[in-house]
Amino acid sequence: xxxxxxxxxTIVPVPEKLTKKALTADHPTWCPGCGDFAVLAAFYKVLERxxxxxxxxxxxxxxxxxxxxxxxxxxxxxxxxxxxxVPLASGVSLARPDLHVFLFGGDGDGxxxxxxxxxxxxxxxxxxxxxxxxxxxxxxxxxQTSPTSPVGYKSKTDPTGAIDQPVNPIKKxxxxxxxxxxxxxxxxxxxMIQMIERAMDHDGFSVIECLSECVEFYPGAFDPANxxxxxxFKLIDEKKWDGTPEDENRHDVTDEIAAYRLAxxxxxxxxxxxxxxxxxxxxxxxxxxxxxxxxxxGAPTDLDVLQKxxxxxx
Amino acid sequence: xxxxxxxxxxxxxxxxxxxxxxxxxxxxxxxxxxxxGNSQDGIQTAGAMLxxxxxxxxxxxxxxxxxxxxxxGGPSIFQVRIGSxxxxxxGDEADFLVAFYQHSYEDHVGFLKEGGILxxxxxxxxxxxxxxxxxxxxxxxxxxxxxxxxxxxKDKGKNIFVLGLIAAIFHLDAEKLIGLIRExxxxxxxxxxxxxxxxxxxxxxxxxxxxxxxxxEFEVRPKTAGRGQVTMDGNQALAYGLIAAGVRYGAxxxxxxWSTVMEILRSELPKYGGLFxxxxxxxxxxxxxxxxxxxxxxxxxxxxxxxxxxxxxxIGWASMAEIPLLVVNVQRxxxxxxxxxxxxxxxxxQAIFGSHGDSPRVVLAAANVEDCFYVALEAARIARxxxxxxxxLSDSSLATRIEAFDEPDLKSIMQDPNPDxxxxxxxxxxxxxxxxxxxxxPGTRMIGGKYPVVTGLEHDEMxxxxxxxxxxxxxxxxxxxxxxxxxxxxxxxxxxxxxQGDTLIVGWGSTFGPIREAVERxxxxxxxxxxxxxxxxxxxxxGLDGVFARFNRIIVAEMNDEGLYGFGQLATLLRARxxxxxxxxxxxxxxxTFRVKEILQGxxx
Numbered sequence: 001x002x003x004x005x006x007x008x009x010t011i012v013p014v015p016e017k018l019t020k021k022a023l024t025a026d027h028p029t030w031c032p033g034c035g036d037f038a039v040l041a042a043f044y045k046v047l048e049r050x051x052x053x054x055x056x057x058x059x060x061x062x063x064x065x066x067x068x069x070x071x072x073x074x075x076x077x078x079x080x081x082x083x084x085x086v087p088l089a090s091g092v093s094l095a096r097p098d099l100h101v102f103l104f105g106g107d108g109d110g111x112x113x114x115x116x117x118x119x120x121x122x123x124x125x126x127x128x129x130x131x132x133x134x135x136x137x138x139x140x141x142x143x144q145t146s147p148t149s150p151v152g153y154k155s156k157t158d159p160t161g162a163i164d165q166p167v168n169p170i171k172k173x174x175x176x177x178x179x180x181x182x183x184x185x186x187x188x189x190x191x192m193i194q195m196i197e198r199a200m201d202h203d204g205f206s207v208i209e210c211l212s213e214c215v216e217f218y219p220g221a222f223d224p225a226n227x228x229x230x231x232x233f234k235l236i237d238e239k240k241w242d243g244t245p246e247d248e249n250r251h252d253v254t255d256e257i258a259a260y261r262l263a264x265x266x267x268x269x270x271x272x273x274x275x276x277x278x279x280x281x282x283x284x285x286x287x288x289x290x291x292x293x294x295x296x297x298g299a300p301t302d303l304d305v306l307q308k309x310x311x312x313x314x
Numbered sequence: 315x316x317x318x319x320x321x322x323x324x325x326x327x328x329x330x331x332x333x334x335x336x337x338x339x340x341x342x343x344x345x346x347x348x349x350x351g352n353s354q355d356g357i358q359t360a361g362a363m364l365x366x367x368x369x370x371x372x373x374x375x376x377x378x379x380x381x382x383x384x385x386x387g388g389p390s391i392f393q394v395r396i397g398s399x400x401x402x403x404x405g406d407e408a409d410f411l412v413a414f415y416q417h418s419y420e421d422h423v424g425f426l427k428e429g430g431i432l433x434x435x436x437x438x439x440x441x442x443x444x445x446x447x448x449x450x451x452x453x454x455x456x457x458x459x460x461x462x463x464x465x466x467x468k469d470k471g472k473n474i475f476v477l478g479l480i481a482a483i484f485h486l487d488a489e490k491l492i493g494l495i496r497e498x499x500x501x502x503x504x505x506x507x508x509x510x511x512x513x514x515x516x517x518x519x520x521x522x523x524x525x526x527x528x529x530x531e532f533e534v535r536p537k538t539a540g541r542g543q544v545t546m547d548g549n550q551a552l553a554y555g556l557i558a559a560g561v562r563y564g565a566x567x568x569x570x571x572w573s574t575v576m577e578i579l580r581s582e583l584p585k586y587g588g589l590f591x592x593x594x595x596x597x598x599x600x601x602x603x604x605x606x607x608x609x610x611x612x613x614x615x616x617x618x619x620x621x622x623x624x625x626x627x628x629i630g631w632a633s634m635a636e637i638p639l640l641v642v643n644v645q646r647x648x649x650x651x652x653x654x655x656x657x658x659x660x661x662x663x664q665a666i667f668g669s670h671g672d673s674p675r676v677v678l679a680a681a682n683v684e685d686c687f688y689v690a691l692e693a694a695r696i697a698r699x700x701x702x703x704x705x706x707l708s709d710s711s712l713a714t715r716i717e718a719f720d721e722p723d724l725k726s727i728m729q730d731p732n733p734d735x736x737x738x739x740x741x742x743x744x745x746x747x748x749x750x751x752x753x754x755x756p757g758t759r760m761i762g763g764k765y766p767v768v769t770g771l772e773h774d775e776m777x778x779x780x781x782x783x784x785x786x787x788x789x790x791x792x793x794x795x796x797x798x799x800x801x802x803x804x805x806x807x808x809x810x811x812x813x814q815g816d817t818l819i820v821g822w823g824s825t826f827g828p829i830r831e832a833v834e835r836x837x838x839x840x841x842x843x844x845x846x847x848x849x850x851x852x853x854x855x856x857g858l859d860g861v862f863a864r865f866n867r868i869i870v871a872e873m874n875d876e877g878l879y880g881f882g883q884l885a886t887l888l889r890a891r892x893x894x895x896x897x898x899x900x901x902x903x904x905x906x907t908f909r910v911k912e913i914l915q916g917x918x919x
Binding site: 022026054055070071074075076077081083084086088090092093094095096116119120286289290293294302305306312 | 369370497542543544545546550554557558563565582584585586587588589591593594595597598599601602603604605606607608609610611613627628631635721722724725728731754755756757758759760763764765766767768769770771778779
């Protein structure tokens with residue numbers, strides 16, 4: 001048995017078209033003006049464009065404001081515990097190659113309590129699309145310092161200003177070995193859609209850091225990158241591989257050292273794809289191991305395999 | 315079992331050492347053989363071969379071992395008890411002690427019964443020859459092994475040499491043993507097999523007759539019916555039980571004594587199209603397992619106490635979200651890092667109550683190696699039927715103990731591992747208040763177009779989060795109720811011994827064997843002692859109060875502390891459940907399995 005065989009028979013083509021209406025579930029509980037509304041809208045848009053079988057979409061999350069996401073998407077979903085959504089999603093991804101695994105969360109969930117799982121999900125390159133809505137603050141618990149809060153940010157746990165150096169998410173992901181790393185901004189809906197689509201097309205551990213403003217506890221945090229608020233939304237100029245002289249200076253997304261350099265650009269930094277490579281996924285390695293093992297045994301039934309094992313124990 | 319002691323006549327024999335051997339009966343039905351050396355000497359290998367041979371000869375067998383928790387080396391023992399009748403414990407005393415070193419002799423000679431045989435390596439051990447309680451056999455094991463293997467300076471192979479000696483003394487089937495040696499060392503370099511066979515032959519042909527005037531022979535009692543026996547340890551039985559139960563996915567993190575379950579599953583599951591993942595930590599391991607289970611494949615995670623502590627938040631999620639999950643705890647001594655290689659049953663409270671909130675889960679415990687196999691099937695059945703986390707409690711004594719048991723009828727018990735992805739109707743509710751949750755895994759088409767979210771927040775029937783007071787009460791009751799339904803279907807365990815009388819010993823887990831042996835001995839002396847063994851610990855089967863009413867005293871024997879109020883963990887639960895002052899507690903915390911005589915002393919009025 002394998003997930004492939006199981007699901008090949010049982011997936012029935014979906015007749016109805018995936019519209020925004022079909023994808024909409026509970027009304028979001030986010031504060032009016034929260035950046036996460038735009039991320040949700042971008043996600044609906046991507047799903048409408050892609051027309052994936054409805055039952056094959058899985059929306060997963062840990063804990064936090066943004067991690068409420070699964071309730072607002074009408075798809076199979078799970079709302080898990082704080083920080084452990086990556087391993088939960090890894091289980092779904094590894095067991096069920098027929099599913100599209102989307103994971104949503106915030107900076108606390110992803111970079112703090114779940115920081116180790118982020119590293120290992122990246123290292124193992126487990127296939128999933130992970131959008132981290134980074135608002136630089138703990139919002140659900142009402143304004144404590146987060147792992148990405150800048151030095152000097154005044155919160156309820158740092159009333160005189162944060163003193164700890166924040167995580168640089170892109171560098172953390174590069175060091176851990178994520179195979180698709182992008183950065184976007186919740187006010188830039190088309191860019192978000194582009195990034196999500198590229199992430200889901202990537203066969204591997206794809207992470208998007210999406211700056212998403214907390215209007216309640218960190219208003220204006222991302223204005224410096226918002227043209228409508230007088231900021232500048234600076235895009236990474238990716239190589240086009242067109243042989244022109246100007247292409248020489250563009251960013252090669254497979255160049256890890258260059259990606260680190262871009263990640264060092266001071267806040268608000270650059271947006272777009274920092275890094276992408278095609279290192280094989282754990283999903284592929286494990287699948288291959290299963291297939292070779294079974295081929296060597298001559299594709300026996302489960303009963304045959306266990307019986308043989310017990311015969312050796314006699 | 316005719317008698318639990320192998321060579322009872324010898325204890326009182328007043329003759330000098332040389333003459334004692336002549337008194338030995340040729341036929342024996344039970345022998346406890348203890349091999350004492352260092353952990354790198356391969357005594358486990360030799361002992362395991364004896365166990366497997368017994369299994370192949372339709373004998374009962376049980377082993378017991380200690381491993382030092384140091385990284386390599388250190389004193390170690392492997393004990394094999396072989397019997398022609400029922401073998402219930404690894405034995406309180408040894409009939410036969412092999413001492414490889416002086417420390418082996420000094421540490422273990424006290425375990426040898428009077429009249430027993432002390433076989434020692436005369437190159438390494440200087441026993442007290444004035445001690446006439448034992449038949450002492452000094453053989454230059456080190457020197458003879460080196461000689462047999464061609465004069466290399468290495469003394470590797472002593473274990474197999476000793477195996478040959480034991481085969482000669484106990485008249486074991488040398489052909490079968492040679493077959494086992496070939497199986498064990500085959501596949502490696504041919505010269506390794508040959509070296510092992512040379513060592514065996516050297517030991518087997520050693521003239522033990524010049525030192526010992528009689529050899530022993532196990533009574534042959536051919537089994538009357540059915541299937542042959544399989545021989546394995548508890549962790550193997552558990553792992554293969556999980557596979558038979560249709561478990562194809564799991565995740566874990568290394569910890570003694572759980573690791574070998576994980577190692578077996580990691581290698582075996584791909585053969586079945588499944589997968590076991592070594593996770594970065596215990597939290598990831600349980601979360602991965604929940605990911606597998608959520609996606610429709612009942613999965614397993616496991617650990618020992620410290621790792622289970624780390625998993626508890628996620629297990630609470632499984633209670634709340636009602637996700638089926640198997641959690642194995644191969645218990646060791648605690649708390650904290652505690653006694654990593656010793657046995658204890660001190661994680662019962664943790665299994666039943668280890669969570670914040672009211673978080674019902676099911677707890678089962680394996681009684682012996684064979685039960686490790688079947689308890690996995692029962693756990694999987696319950697997890698699927700009631701969509702709940704189920705704990706399987708084993709312990710370090712079961713984990714490494716080797717027993718032979720009747721080969722299971724695999725054909726009739728293999729379970730279907732596949733998720734149920736049949737489309738769900740418009741009426742589908744993930745959390746029906748009046749029913750038992752049965753999830754629609756992702757990939758399932760929802761005909762009504764509404765897709766379910768499973769959640770750790772309190773939720774309504776559709777899985778929407780809500781904190782409505784009435785709903786939390788109703789949902790808490792729903793989660794509780796399914797365990798009460800389960801309690802109704804659990805059979806009341808049979809009382810062993812008389813169904814009424816003076817004393818009822820209640821046990822759980824690996825104390826099964828020694829308790830039963832204690833009951834047999836007491837009853838043989840005409841005392842009114844019975845026992846009852848609980849496999850389902852949470853929920854408890856209904857009707858225990860009726861059983862208890864038929865006895866004057868209930869004594870709960872378990873390997874944990876008596877606590878502040880004088881009662882072990884199960885005893886406390888039973889007293890809380892039945893408010894019965896007849897319930898007493900017999901506990902111990904020395905990190906060793908119960909000896910039969912400890913139970914006998916413990917139940918004295």
